[in-house]
Amino acid sequence: MRGRYLGASTVLACASILCPDWIAAQNLTTDIYNNYGNPGGLIDMPTAEMAPDAEFGLSVSGFDNYLRTQINFQITRRLSGTFRYSATEDINPSFNTYYDRSFDLKFRLLDETRLRPAVAIGLRDFIGTGVLAGEYIVATKSIGPQLRVTGGIGWGRLGSYASSFSTGSRAPFSFATAGNGGTIDFDEWFRGDAAFFGGASYRVNDKLQIAAEYSSDNYDLAQNAGILNRRSPWNVALDYKISDDLTLRGFYLYGSEIGASLTLTFNPKRPAVPGGTGDAPLPVAVRTPGSAQDLGWTTDPGQKEATISVLDSSLDQAELDLEGVTLEGRRAHVVIRNDRYDMSAQALGRTLRSMSRELPASVEEFQVTLVRYGMPVSTMTFRRSDLERLENAPASDALALAAFQDPLRFGRIPDPLPGTYPRFEWTVGPYLKTSFFDPDQSVRADAGIQLSAAALLGRGWIVSGAVTQKIVGNLDDIQRSSDSVLPRVRSDVALFYKTNEPVLEDMTVAKYARLAPDFYGRVTGGYLERMYAGLSGEVLWKPVESRLAIGAEVNYVHWREFDGGFGLRERDSAGRTLPEVNGHVSAYYDFGNGFHGQLDAGRYLAGDWGATISIDREFANGWRVGAFATKTDVSSSDFGEGSFDRGLRFTVPLSWLLGKPTTQEARAVIRPLTRDGGQRVDVRDRLYPVVRRSHQPEIAKSWGTFWR
């Protein structure tokens, strides 16, 4: 009975054709990306168009001597950000190919109205070396559903051709003065020569779009290096949509260059199948009238045991684990471990359904405590009669009646059932390690087999570890050695790849515990990660209904040997000493509008003191897209290239891709480059993400899955 869903998309597409206003109602959004990877229908020039909210645009654009790989994320409806990795041949006499990483931001100041164009302001390459740096103010107006006309003023590179006026002075870019990058030259923004640019795009049909523009970028560096002959300010492009999410573009630049780009789009808000294709839950069983008065079963211990046993198998069928249960005449309290459902609301709903089917009719009050790593994290109370009454009502009705509490405030938590501990878990599978942005070779990788195992000994005690064996890869080709003047806490990563033997990735003993109501604790000791061994302790304060959490962590660390064995290196290495202790105080806040902020302040691995600020856009389905930056008391020159640590991070829930519930997620961190300042030890399973998923604010976000 599983449907073919393509039919429905065709219907939607037809509906949108029948309704031309729909296009206008999108308020100048586009799924076309320009040569800089910014959403916009022109070629080198920006427009005031935005991508649909939360859309990712992954593009590769190339013409003679130039290749750019870029990812754009529509951070909010009005704000888009681009990360770019560009490779330019023969532009810098010191390199055959000059590699550069850069960031752009574009903000929509005014939305389009019937008469007024949309207006946006933007910065290109505002935090890198500045080789592409330019600022602009741009206006775009749609004329009918197919034509969009753009005009704007640019500074920096965007003001370099046929400048009309000047606003103050600006130092011209040169490789000699570009420095380490990472400096933000506020005082040069919108300064210097300014020039007008403009263009138009025309949507011929669903598949084709054409564009023409007048460019105000003189490509000074390229012309001086003799790699581009700028014969004309006019550029043209033709876009062809291969599918809903793939666009191919061909373009002709400056009367001399022909190039092409390919763009892939996807959106965290659009999972493979909304609601998933996972199995149906059991229906709620409704009690027969009057049956609730029968308490006879409470005097028969055999019946109680039999009830617990059938409840256990019912929950097992729902892929949930029953860890404890208290069964009384009018009340039942179950302790559930959920390793299956990424949306906790769905796990709670399925638990209640099983309870309604298996528990004696006299039990009216259902309590469900979720445990994570042996810690009771939250308790939900729900009345059985409400469950029966609301099974076919909107999910919001049930949310209003679900009461969440800290289990420690709640009273006695049922003891673990016999057989719950000890438990042994193992997983064997492939792994991939990558290295990006090395000027010698921009992408390198190792692949192999990983074995991980954990023994859960009960009450929060976990012994776990992972071993990898490389099969193929070229990470050991990295030739670059660290030139860091700090203790080499991360920059000598290449030395860790130079082994073909099995590698112990981590091996630790951890204890998770509830310290008091609202307080959680963790101690982890052993081989914490590939580079460090030591001891890590953490305390977290997080009330069950709170969007704020505060934590503190202290780590004692020691350098591991490069070969991935059990050995440790001398604390003094390469003439520098690794500080023994590092740690942070952290504040976490869920702004409630899809944004999450985190501030960590303290001492980093190299002994530097400072703070990290992180902002994430979060989606209730588990997607997270964020940026972080760390500034410590290490000077820019001591830090080296990049000046300070920063990067982007991504979390992709596999359920989004598969349409089946799973708690597995993919995580990636992209740093323009990794140096030694502002680095933290990578301890597995810190408290905040572990605890937060089972707390009310997170559960409420995806409450639509309660009855799923």
Add this chain to the structure above:
Amino acid sequence: MRHRFQPLVACLVLVAVFVSGCTNTRQDVSLLSYTQQTLAALRTQGRATPPDPRLVEAAVSQALATTNGALALLRVDTNANVALLTEIERNGAYRTWAAFGTAERRSITSRAGVITATRGLGGDLMSSSQGQLLELVSKRRAGQATLVLRHIGGEGSTDETLVTCTVRPNATELYQQGTLRQTVTRVTASCTTDMQQFDAYYLVTSAGRILEARQWLGPLLGMVTFQQLR
């Protein structure tokens, strides 16, 4: 609300991370299972041939002979699939149905012969408010009815779709399915949403029982027909 296998994204994600090959935990999502799922989806694409009516008829007669419980047929337009359903649970006016004689974990819920919810079909209808419509249809009366259909949105929250229907009773006809052979009135409903227009109909007995309902369940599930057999 489109179903899209995003092969490139999938590759990036699956390759960029550790994906378990085999495990004794409940996180048994693997590259293998994803590949199987994708291949299965590709195989069924563009194939929408309904099952042989004789096979359906045989399955129905066999089911009627082996059970005394309620039985019904569900016909799904998008994949031309036909499922034989049996009632597995009741909650007030609502009945939950599951496939007869299989262990498939998919279900639908109906009220007075009209589907109000689905589970495990993909793009499930989570719940709906169809009281006004049922009132008009069961009394075979003309009028306007507003329905609310609820689905899970891309982020796990609830998306509501408002449907406005113009209900009109038409001629009578003979309904013959399973053990049923009755004169019914065809009540049509011409419905619109923000994005969509569709025509539903209901075959209603003189006692007000809906024996067949043709209805729209949402953007992914599309049109289905729900037929009572007993």
